[in-house]
Amino acid sequence: xxxxxxxxxxxxxxxxxxxxxxxxxxxxxxxxxxxxxxxxxxxxxxxxxxxxxxxxxxxxxxxxxxxxxxxxxxxxxxxxxxxxxxxxxxxxxxxxxxxxxxxxxxxxxxxxxxxxxxxxxxxxxxxxxxxxxxxxxxxxxxxxxxxxxxxxxxxxxxxxxxxxxxxxxxxxxxxxxxxxxxxxxxxxxxxxxxxxxxxxxxxxxxxxxxxxxxxxxxxxxxxxxxxxxxxxxxxxxxxxxxxxxxxxxxxxxxxxxxxxxxxxxxxxxxxxxxxxxxxxxxxxxxxxxxxxxxxxxxxxxxxxxxxxxxxxxxxxxxxxxxxxxxxxxxxxxxxxxxxx
Amino acid sequence: xxxxxxxxxxxxxxxxxxxxxxxxxxxxxxxxxxxxxxxxxxxxxxxxxxxxxxxxxxxxxxxxxxxxxxxxxxxxxxxxxxxxxxxxxxxxxxxxxxxxxxxxxxxxxxxxxxxxxxxxxxxxxxxxxxxxxxxxxxxxxxxxxxxxxxxxxxxxxxxxxxxxxxxxxxxxxxxxxxxxxxxxxxxxxxxxxxxxxxxxxxxxxxxxxxxxxxxxxxxxxxxxxxxxxxxxxxxxxxxxxxxxxxxxxxxxxxxxxxxxxxxxxxxxxxxxxxxxxxxxxxxxxxxxxxxxxxxxxxxxxxxxxxxxxxxxxxxxxxxxxxxxxxxxxxxxxxxxxxxx
DNA sequence: TTGTATGCGTTATCAC
DNA sequence: GTGATAACGCATACAA
Numbered sequence: 001x002x003x004x005x006x007x008x009x010x011x012x013x014x015x016x017x018x019x020x021x022x023x024x025x026x027x028x029x030x031x032x033x034x035x036x037x038x039x040x041x042x043x044x045x046x047x048x049x050x051x052x053x054x055x056x057x058x059x060x061x062x063x064x065x066x067x068x069x070x071x072x073x074x075x076x077x078x079x080x081x082x083x084x085x086x087x088x089x090x091x092x093x094x095x096x097x098x099x100x101x102x103x104x105x106x107x108x109x110x111x112x113x114x115x116x117x118x119x120x121x122x123x124x125x126x127x128x129x130x131x132x133x134x135x136x137x138x139x140x141x142x143x144x145x146x147x148x149x150x151x152x153x154x155x156x157x158x159x160x161x162x163x164x165x166x167x168x169x170x171x172x173x174x175x176x177x178x179x180x181x182x183x184x185x186x187x188x189x190x191x192x193x194x195x196x197x198x199x200x201x202x203x204x205x206x207x208x209x210x211x212x213x214x215x216x217x218x219x220x221x222x223x224x225x226x227x228x229x230x231x232x233x234x235x236x237x238x239x240x241x242x243x244x245x246x247x248x249x250x251x252x253x254x255x256x257x258x259x260x261x262x263x264x265x266x267x268x269x270x271x272x273x274x275x276x277x278x279x280x281x282x283x284x285x286x287x288x289x290x291x292x293x294x295x296x297x298x299x300x301x302x303x304x305x306x307x308x309x310x311x312x313x314x315x316x317x318x319x320x321x322x323x324x325x326x327x328x329x330x331x332x333x334x335x336x337x338x339x340x
Numbered sequence: 341x342x343x344x345x346x347x348x349x350x351x352x353x354x355x356x357x358x359x360x361x362x363x364x365x366x367x368x369x370x371x372x373x374x375x376x377x378x379x380x381x382x383x384x385x386x387x388x389x390x391x392x393x394x395x396x397x398x399x400x401x402x403x404x405x406x407x408x409x410x411x412x413x414x415x416x417x418x419x420x421x422x423x424x425x426x427x428x429x430x431x432x433x434x435x436x437x438x439x440x441x442x443x444x445x446x447x448x449x450x451x452x453x454x455x456x457x458x459x460x461x462x463x464x465x466x467x468x469x470x471x472x473x474x475x476x477x478x479x480x481x482x483x484x485x486x487x488x489x490x491x492x493x494x495x496x497x498x499x500x501x502x503x504x505x506x507x508x509x510x511x512x513x514x515x516x517x518x519x520x521x522x523x524x525x526x527x528x529x530x531x532x533x534x535x536x537x538x539x540x541x542x543x544x545x546x547x548x549x550x551x552x553x554x555x556x557x558x559x560x561x562x563x564x565x566x567x568x569x570x571x572x573x574x575x576x577x578x579x580x581x582x583x584x585x586x587x588x589x590x591x592x593x594x595x596x597x598x599x600x601x602x603x604x605x606x607x608x609x610x611x612x613x614x615x616x617x618x619x620x621x622x623x624x625x626x627x628x629x630x631x632x633x634x635x636x637x638x639x640x641x642x643x644x645x646x647x648x649x650x651x652x653x654x655x656x657x658x659x660x661x662x663x664x665x666x667x668x669x670x671x672x673x674x675x676x677x678x679x680x
Numbered sequence: 681t682t683g684t685a686t687g688c689g690t691t692a693t694c695a696c
Numbered sequence: 697g698t699g700a701t702a703a704c705g706c707a708t709a710c711a712a
Binding site: 013014016017018022028029030033053055056057058144 | 697698699700703704705706
């Protein structure tokens, strides 16, 4: 059976409250008593029961991070950053995987399990614009993603449109004119897919060009495998392609594997850009030009917003929900640079 | 203020116990009462307080998974698998990152925070053979790694020696004789590094060859960057190299980036093998030959062992701690296959 | 089948 | 400064 504060109190010859005071480093405890309690704690090997503490305090010191899948590098690296940022604030992170499905994202929002932690950082993928009302929850939550999706929920977004436009303009600047778009699939018009697609189209438009839909390779999930499939589909249509804008890095890497297999050289024949700046892309050959959304900043901001709400309560109803949009930076690498 | 069982009981005109019975799907509740309680729950929007339940039950339904870093693909994919396996058993996973440092691994074992969950799955990297006593903890724990490290602790290991030997023999079978070893660094002789190195050396010995230490590229951390560094170091020594055995996949990928930059063709000039079978390696070009340790099985086994101990108590002192070694399978891909 | 009383281990209140 | 006692919300004997 576990050692409780009561046991420590008995051994130290003090009250439970005093033990609690010592354990929690409260002032107003005489050095003598403190020492006596410390000794008793060591002697008994006492360790606090966090559950009891949580019940009494009304908070757990844990937050939930819900992401599609950890095996996708972007979310792995994001989770890494969130865990570190939360740790710096004294919070522990519980990770839920939604698989990017709408059902499981809704479940995260409503299930009783959610109440195991103090708050939620949700990175939605399957939720649609019509789901906005569901997001008006009464517990602390921060959304990673676009405003479009929701109403009054604090959120941290990245400059999806700008980033994709920059990548596309970069390819256009290299003289590429027959650009393929890899990865779009978004009926509802919200979410990263739609926004990055918009950036892509805006860049073409700005150059007076039009996108041939046959050069779009759709990909429902954003993985290396679907990126490869999408690239294959585009090439199989027989159209010439001299540039590829992939909506994220793994899509780009999947596409590059197909280009390689078809004997197309990157960047000489086809220049490629991705999005996310996952570490992997710095070590592939050719290394991958990509858009860096500043994951660390996004993670830190999301955690800070959540912790702030945890400590200071919800924002007054007459104030807008906090909204942060992290800037993107284009990282030009070998996949879009003429070796010469 | 939150809705409690008491509130529900009052509205439904029953006792708290009855509400509890309904919520927990206990039998012996008349359909009428059940319906009345259900209605009250819906009306009030009641959601159970997990913390109170945990305190009363003496367990939380959460387990901790401690890994070095989520941004390392192997651990991201492992965590993914552990989360799924735990979910299938009704458990939620809290992830701690140790950075692979001994101090933080010890902290995970001893800190009070550990008591937030029912048990621990620890994947140690920094712990040394001398730390075995620390691992004799009195709470449910499963270790991912070798027996060498510990005494009576349940653990799940992979066939590190066999896997590395198979990879090395594969290269030798291709006629490669000047093999570089990338990534070893292990003063203590325990852990994956030492074991895989042993497999490598055994294979050479079996072929009547000797390993030239100058062909060893040491790497403290196992990342793409350190793999690249180590490869550079070996090549800079001016020795010829026609094969590379990297102790894991990211090391191999880092090494391959350097080989590419130095104008060495893979596999024609240098054949390369890794270890882990991360998804990334299936899409690089050339794709990466590697050793598949069966992550899914390892994750599932670890979770099952832990959950079993959680449900059925510790193994009797006169029985040995459960020990599972997952078999490895060599996955031969383009990085070690002559195109012709 | 349902209700009552008690405990889980901690923190908070308010005397002393 | 320190102690007694009442929450915190749920589960579980035990009674009815």
